Amino acid sequence: xxxxxxxxxxxxxxxxxxxxxxxxxxxxxxxxxxxxxxxxxxxxxxxxxxxxxxxxxxxxxxxxxxxxxxxxxxxxxxxxxxxxxxxxxxxxxxxxxxxxxxxxxxxxxxxxxxxxxxxxxxxxxxxxxxxxxxxxxxxxxxxxxxxxxxxxxxxxxxxxxxxxxxxxxxxxxxxxxxxxxxxxxxxxxxxxxxxxxxxxxxxxxxxxxxxxxxxxxxxxxxxxxxxxxxxxxxxxxxxxxxxxxxxxxxxxxxxxxxxxxxxxxxxxxxxxxxxxxxxxxxxxxxxxxxxxxxxxxxxxxxxxxxxxxxxxxxxxxxxxxxxxxxxxxxxxxxxxxxxxxxxxxxxxxxxxxxxxxxxxxxxxxxxxxxxxxxxxxxxxxxxxxxxxxxxxxxxxxxxxxxxxxxxxxxxxxxxxx
Numbered sequence: 001x002x003x004x005x006x007x008x009x010x011x012x013x014x015x016x017x018x019x020x021x022x023x024x025x026x027x028x029x030x031x032x033x034x035x036x037x038x039x040x041x042x043x044x045x046x047x048x049x050x051x052x053x054x055x056x057x058x059x060x061x062x063x064x065x066x067x068x069x070x071x072x073x074x075x076x077x078x079x080x081x082x083x084x085x086x087x088x089x090x091x092x093x094x095x096x097x098x099x100x101x102x103x104x105x106x107x108x109x110x111x112x113x114x115x116x117x118x119x120x121x122x123x124x125x126x127x128x129x130x131x132x133x134x135x136x137x138x139x140x141x142x143x144x145x146x147x148x149x150x151x152x153x154x155x156x157x158x159x160x161x162x163x164x165x166x167x168x169x170x171x172x173x174x175x176x177x178x179x180x181x182x183x184x185x186x187x188x189x190x191x192x193x194x195x196x197x198x199x200x201x202x203x204x205x206x207x208x209x210x211x212x213x214x215x216x217x218x219x220x221x222x223x224x225x226x227x228x229x230x231x232x233x234x235x236x237x238x239x240x241x242x243x244x245x246x247x248x249x250x251x252x253x254x255x256x257x258x259x260x261x262x263x264x265x266x267x268x269x270x271x272x273x274x275x276x277x278x279x280x281x282x283x284x285x286x287x288x289x290x291x292x293x294x295x296x297x298x299x300x301x302x303x304x305x306x307x308x309x310x311x312x313x314x315x316x317x318x319x320x321x322x323x324x325x326x327x328x329x330x331x332x333x334x335x336x337x338x339x340x341x342x343x344x345x346x347x348x349x350x351x352x353x354x355x356x357x358x359x360x361x362x363x364x365x366x367x368x369x370x371x372x373x374x375x376x377x378x379x380x381x382x383x384x385x386x387x388x389x390x391x392x393x394x395x396x397x398x399x400x401x402x403x404x405x406x407x408x409x410x411x412x413x414x415x416x417x
Contacts, residue, residue: 057149064152065145073140073148075157078132079164084157088137095129099164103127107223109180109216111233116180120224124172132162168224173217180233181211190242193250193287195376202247202266208238249373251290253355255283256381258347260337260355262368270368272361274337275345279383281352281397284332288375293366294327297338299393307399322391325359326366330375334400337362338393348386352394 068074072091074084081098083091103121110116139160143151150156188208194201212234223231250263255276262270277283296317301308315321324339339359345351346358357365 057153064148068140068148071140072136073143073158074151076136076140076160078129078136078162083133083136088133091133091136092130095133095164096127099127099129099166102166105227105229107220107229107231109220109231109233111184111235118176120166120168122172123176123220123224124169125166125224126169127164127166129164132164135162136160168221170217170221173220173224174213177211177213177216177220177233180216181213184235185210188238188240190240191244191247192242193247193374193376195252195378198254198378198380200250200252200261200263200266200376202244202250202263205240205243207240210236210238212236247374249369251369251373251375253283253375253377254380255285255349255377256379256383258349258384260357260365262365270364272357272365273346274361275340275342275348275350275356275386275389277351277353278349278385278387281394282349283351283353283355283377284335285377285379288331288335288377290328290369290371290373290375291331292329293369293371294323294329295366296325297321297323297327299323302396303399308396322393324357324362326362328362328366328369334397336393337365339363340391342389342391345386345389347384349383350386350389352397354393354397 068085070087072083072086076083078091078095079098081091081094083094086094103125104119106117106119108115108117136158139158143158147156151158186206186208189206191205192203194203215234216231219234220231222228244266247263248265252261252263253259253274253276254261258274258276260272260274261268298317299315299322301311301313303309304311304313317325319341322338322340323336324341327336327338329336335353335355337355337357339362340346340356341359342350342356343358345356350356
């Protein structure tokens with residue numbers, strides 16, 4: 001007996017007697033791809049597009065970088081000048097051209113009716129335009145590839161802006177002002193009497209002036225910085241100590257010609273014939289002045305116990321007075337203009353140094369002049385000596401001169417010792 005286990009047929013097999021259909025169709029008969037493969041295709045497309053985009057962006061950045069290689073990137077300005085896309089030299093030239101008017105503008109320095117023109121450039125003004133352009137170049141050079149790409153695609157810019165500073169060195173302004181000072185400065189000069197010709201000429205005084213260098217330099221530099229076009233030169237004046245007013249009246253004694261001239265405001269207004277000193281007792285020459293005016297003078301013996309012992313103690317005013325009716329003392333010891341009754345001696349060298357005048361003339365002189373009036377005494381020709389007309393005044397003069405000579409000799413001995 002066979003115990004064979006027979007396989008039980010499925011319902012289909014039992015009905016048809018043939019095998020049943022499979023659960024999955026053959027590959028050749030599938031209508032749709034598997035879901036996993038579709039995603040891969042889509043992903044591939046997207047990746048390709050991304051790669052193309054990155055390549056495009058990279059190329060744009062590369063192209064932008066090449067375009068601005070050695071140049072300043074967009075968005076750069078110096079002194080208000082857009083220097084985008086320029087090389088260093090082009091940018092520097094453009095900036096320098098823009099600021100040129102600031103360096104070449106004219107500044108006028110004035111004093112009185114004089115004026116001088118100078119430019120900031122001539123005074124040594126310099127700009128930092130080169131540094132500003134080099135900074136723009138450096139910032140452009142430091143920009144990254146990403147930053148340049150953003151500029152190309154998104155319109156970003158460098159955002160660089162710089163003003164140009166102009167320096168005005170003190171040295172240039174100082175040199176310019178000192179040059180003006182050397183041309184304008186002058187010492188004051190007193191009015192003086194020139195009698196080298198034998199006649200009186202009053203030389204006009206001169207006001208001194210001095211450029212105030214520090215003040216003027218400060219004002220000039222302020223004008224450079226502010227843009228002002230004019231500057232007043234600062235000049236101080238120095239008044240002379242002596243003016244022509246000191247010589248409104250001048251007396252001129254011309255020994256030899258034996259005349260006295262009265263000058264007023266530089267012109268001869270009066271002249272008188274006088275007697276001057278004998279050759280051996282010459283009237284002193286040089287510049288003197290009136291120190292005292294004496295009305296109806298009394299002659300007083302200055303040395304009653306010495307050389308004047310045999311002379312009167314004094315002589316009252318009147319015809320016998322050797323001083324006449326008026327006397328005007330010089331700044332030279334014992335020398336005077338004075339009246340005389342010995343009018344025959346006028347026109348000669350007759351005294352021991354004093355200048356004699358007629359009483360009428362000496363009164364006129366007395367009324368005309370003031371104390372302090374300058375006296376010029378000079379030799380104007382050969383002497384015309386007249387002897388025998390001496391007076392007590394001559395003895396006084398001789399004694400005074402002897403005392404002066406003795407004092408001078410003692411002084412010299414003391415110095416030699």
